[in-house]
Amino acid sequence: MAMAAExxxxxxxxxxxxxxxxxxxxxxxxxxxxxxLMAEIPSIGIDTRQGRTRILVGxxxxxxxxTVAHSDDLGATWSEPEHGAIRFPExxxxxxxxxxxxxxxxxxxxxxxxxxxxxxxxxxxxxxGEHFELNRGLWEHPHRSEWGAGxxxxxxxxxxxxxxxxxxxxxxxxxxxxxSLDGGTSWEARNKGISAYFMPDPNPEFGQxxxxxAADAAVEGRLYAQNHHGVxxxxxxxxxxxxxxxxxxxxxxFVMLTHPRRDGTAWVVPLKAxxxxxxxxxxxxxxxxxxxxxxxxxxxxxxxxxxxxxxxxDAASVDTAEPAGVYFGTRGGTVYASADEGETFRQVAxxxxxxxxxxxxxVAGA
Amino acid sequence: xPEISLLLPGVLQPLAGGQSVLSTPAEGPVTVARLLDAVAxxxxxxxxxxxxxxxxxxxFVNIYVNGDEVRRLQGLDTEVQPGQxxxxxxxxxxx
Numbered sequence: 159m160a161m162a163a164e165x166x167x168x169x170x171x172x173x174x175x176x177x178x179x180x181x182x183x184x185x186x187x188x189x190x191x192x193x194x195l196m197a198e199i200p201s202i203g204i205d206t207r208q209g210r211t212r213i214l215v216g217x218x219x220x221x222x223x224x225t226v227a228h229s230d231d232l233g234a235t236w237s238e239p240e241h242g243a244i245r246f247p248e249x250x251x252x253x254x255x256x257x258x259x260x261x262x263x264x265x266x267x268x269x270x271x272x273x274x275x276x277x278x279x280x281x282x283x284x285x286x287g288e289h290f291e292l293n294r295g296l297w298e299h300p301h302r303s304e305w306g307a308g309x310x311x312x313x314x315x316x317x318x319x320x321x322x323x324x325x326x327x328x329x330x331x332x333x334x335x336x337x338s339l340d341g342g343t344s345w346e347a348r349n350k351g352i353s354a355y356f357m358p359d360p361n362p363e364f365g366q367x368x369x370x371x372a373a374d375a376a377v378e379g380r381l382y383a384q385n386h387h388g389v390x391x392x393x394x395x396x397x398x399x400x401x402x403x404x405x406x407x408x409x410x411x412f413v414m415l416t417h418p419r420r421d422g423t424a425w426v427v428p429l430k431a432x433x434x435x436x437x438x439x440x441x442x443x444x445x446x447x448x449x450x451x452x453x454x455x456x457x458x459x460x461x462x463x464x465x466x467x468x469x470x471x472d473a474a475s476v477d478t479a480e481p482a483g484v485y486f487g488t489r490g491g492t493v494y495a496s497a498d499e500g501e502t503f504r505q506v507a508x509x510x511x512x513x514x515x516x517x518x519x520x521v522a523g524a
Numbered sequence: 525x526p527e528i529s530l531l532l533p534g535v536l537q538p539l540a541g542g543q544s545v546l547s548t549p550a551e552g553p554v555t556v557a558r559l560l561d562a563v564a565x566x567x568x569x570x571x572x573x574x575x576x577x578x579x580x581x582x583x584f585v586n587i588y589v590n591g592d593e594v595r596r597l598q599g600l601d602t603e604v605q606p607g608q609x610x611x612x613x614x615x616x617x618x619x
Contacts, residue, residue, distance in 0.1 A: 219573075220584055220617060221573075221582065221584045221585060221614040221615070221617070222535075222536075222573035222574075222582065222585070222614075223572065223573060223576060223582050225572065238569065240568040240569060241568055241572070242572055242577070245577045246577050246578075248577075248578075251578060252578070253576035253577050253578045253580065254576070254577065
């Protein structure tokens, strides 16, 4: 049988291990796993640059601590550097708690991988994710002592790098959005317009609990944010944010996805409220905008009629195929995939542990 | 020369080349920290599973010297005598 020129890889990180699945058509999936059984997998990066598929995972054992491992053979074998890919320098006095984000950079910077971690920190690797260096500008930021922890911990969970590699946006919970215009050397809070209703001053310079940010595929300076209540867009590189929550059934949620190529297209998974983190009326639906948040379309074909589990910030992903695939998993351990940008979903896994992270990619062969 | 034995739980043994006991020569008392330093120099990943990069014992890892958990003694400064055994055991935690 001839090997497919390309196929799809789906990686599902859960509270108790990692599952990997491949598919020729995004309909039928072949699974392996659990890998790293009994360890949390809160972060996954699929790096398809440099002519290979490298799967990077943040692994957190409640007993044996956090680490970063990678596989270049679709999970058949895993490696981790002897002294750890992410290791706080001695002078910081800090210890890594959990890797929340692994973000392979642009095609033009093939060895560069970014990571976001707890305690709140950003890291950069130039060797494909085998060794990371702490971003000192953010680590030594004067706001640090005032950043706080959300329920899941205090972490940098979103890293968005522009194609030129100069402008970097980081989002942290809690702290908000920070922007660097010099490739990560210096950072400024950029939260104007984002509400922090849970603080004495609801419009502070920083302290917002942004849950996820993502960049528009085609419009420079445009980003989207799902906040702890509030869905926002910026058109000026985060200098100002405006609400785009109108038309959504709820402005709470964790997920923010953007299209790999098309401008104005983003997906969210609304949850009823901070105090009731379930899909509105117990009916799970993805919402997509095709006009940068001016309107939203409810997408629920193929999703269950009742669902009381939430979808966490990194438990959702898009692939780069045409049309784009949309994937997400619930805390109830069910994973759904759409091969048509969310118009219809199929259940691809169920009864897994809580899904913490989902990533999907088009890969060679497999 | 007398030795101090470090007994590993099964889950950590693959990180020590499959060994269940690591023996370190010792002519006199050695602190648990020094003992773990010696282990980490031979098996770095194993060392990272037991202690974080600040040198602190991971929260849900327990080390017993002569039947006592070191947190009830002098922590990682607890001295181990030649001939004694040191047990590494994961605590009962999780769900």
